[in-house]
Amino acid sequence: MDDSAVIESRPEVIDGLRRLLPARALLVAAEDTRPYECDGLTLIRQRPMAVALPETEAQVVAILKLCHAHQVPVVPRGAGTGLAGSALPHAGGVLLSLAKFNRILGVDRRGRTATVQPGVRNLAISEAAAPFGLYYAPDPSSQIACTIGGNVAENSGGVHCLKYGLTLHNVLRVRGYTSAGEPVEFGSLAPDAAGLDLLALVIGSEGMLALTTEVTVRLVPRPTVARCLMASFADVGDAGDAVAALIAAGIIPAGLEMMDQAATRLVEPFAKAGYDLEAAAVLLCESDGTVDEVEAEIAHMSQVLRDARATRLQVSTSEAERLTFWAGRKNAFPAAGRAAPAYYCTDGTIPRKHIGQMLKSIQAMEQRFGLACPNVFHAGDGNLHPLVLFDDSDPDSVARAEAFGAEILEESVRLGGTVTGEHGVGVEKLNQMCSQFDRATLDAFLGVKRAFDPAGTLNPGKVIPSLHRCAEYGRQRVTGGAVSFPDLPRF
């Protein structure tokens, strides 16, 4: 589907939806659909033709079939916390919210699984499993709000992914429907379901391959104890080297996060975590397991960090203190939201060895674009989250922020990394997909899309840039040096 087309509202589709859904489950008026015009990527907005909030699976199927028959795009939506515009509505499409599918269908203590509807919040799963000493490991910072359906679509990560894996590693089974409304089930409670591992394709497919209506996740036993080490460094390069040194020493920390000085200074007033504000960078390094195990590992980590030129080390002595150490990191985004009128978070991932170099490049870009950019990130995974602070009421500031973000992504690709580690491509990173992948691979992705959704009605226009778009982007990059965004049509 051409992503620049604007399709007229179609009364026969609206009428069809009215027949399928109770009045409370269908929004058509502009003032009602406006809350859905963007996800967490607020820079880009588009109202849909209608918003459907089905309450039963039968209604979901009927909506899919109706839209399929009329060739109307359907965009699934969970909590709308996505940061890449993956849930951006389609002008002529139906936004399908799974918000009402919010029931936990069962927690199997012995089997260590939970089966839930897609609108269940990430944290709610761990809360339901807590009485059994179990939890759901992937913990995005947005976990109080984001849904498991969204997590599956984005293959979301969190601060404990280095050791415990991403959504992909913790989801056993996804049940749902194709764009034509046909029931499908990917994966199973038994290991290694028959056929190709389509579950691995569906996870991270940004709602483009199938609509999820039920998810079974793996639960893991809560470790007896966890302790967090906070290490200061006088130079961001040293902090980057320390990350590599830990891994080289055979340690896989339960969490390994970094904040640069701008980030610690940003969050400290709110989080009161006791961060070392004089340090160029602070590493948070967590160990979990049995009491003896953690004690031994913390000693080992401390030694490695000291050898890697840490200037100060502090170990949490209580659970409360451990949570305080994390509070700042987990609240970095809201803190950025308070520090500036708006912030723009990108998500490049690079080989760990380039962390120091990348932070220095970003410092140079701050000068060039005239915008501040504190950095928080999943250092153990090499996953950056630069927070470009800007003023969203000033078009020039917006343009500079977008160009800044794009430049970081290009640099990530240059360093052998990827434009997105966990937030997804959505519409935000379509251009940089042209840099990361050659045309043959992008065409193969289009082939995958066709295989699941031959009619192309499920969340079309996301993730895979068209040939035309890449040509356009290539031309701009050649002529402009740095990309100039204001005149670039996004749709």
Next chain:
Amino acid sequence: MHDILRTFAERVQAAAAARTPLCLRAGGTKDFYGNTPRGEILDPRVWSGIEDYEPSELVMTVRAGTPLAEVEATLAAQDQMLAFEPPHFGAGATLGGCVAAGIAGPRRASSGYTYGSLRDFVLGTRLLDGHGRLLRCGGTVMKNVAGYDVSRVLAGSLGVLGLIVDVSIKVLPRPRAEATLQFECDEPTALDRLNDWGGEPLPLSASAWQDGCLRLRLSGSEAGVRSAVLRLGGERLPEAVAQAYWQDVREQSLPFFAGNTPLWRIAVPSTAEPLALEGAMQVEWGGGQRWLRSDLPAADIRARAQALGGHATLFRGGDRGQGVFTPLSPALHAIHQRLKAEFDPAGVFNPGRLIRDL
């Protein structure tokens, strides 16, 4: 494109034009697995070698024709390993074949890192598809959600989508300490214990029950393994005996696997009750994988597996003409057909190997 890869691509394009099937085969150690191979052999072993390995990045990028033994020796020299402990099933195993077969060994059931299937560790691949295109999917970094995760689908694909050219694989440090405990118990008790212990924070890294004997391997830090040994009791096996035992489980060289009786692999939820089918049994992966030696009709075995929420594969031997894997639902089958048509429209790669009509 490198000359060797160009030769492969020309070979594929010629096969596609002539509609002659190609059989992707390196060491041939897994010829027994899947539906019967057919087609002209394309041997990727000329494309061999480790392209990149930096221990502190936890990633190794390997050409498909590289011997698995070379990969593992290189990792071992840095105190690292392939965490899915893949079986070789013979000296000629290559990394490409290992990934295409998608088979993990005893460490699959690790609770320490909570995951352990082969596909969990695939970060990126280059694939030569049926159009002769060299696709580069995924990458070499730990987290990457750019584009669809085609690389992981290649794990266990048995070559039906194309020739895997290179694989970037996540590796892990070798555990500092291991211990193997042995308990006398019957199958229901073993399954009970495995599921109970699976819910506790214990560093379990393998389990196997057979003939009234449950063996558990623990892997992790010295302190973690020591406290788990105290917690679990049982009889501790000498380390050399333990290592030889797990090697035998991994390579299927225990007496249980000898002889010509068909070998079935039955995958079930770990809590599934005993199969109670006629034949010898071995339980692995915390209860999730059950091996069965049995001459029972395939339909009976499949029906039982399905009733327990799982699926059955005729792993070795038996009548392979009816297809060795559990048939797919019509909706999934249709997606498989369309995927195959996108990647390999002329149907040259390993026809029928994974799914009989593809």
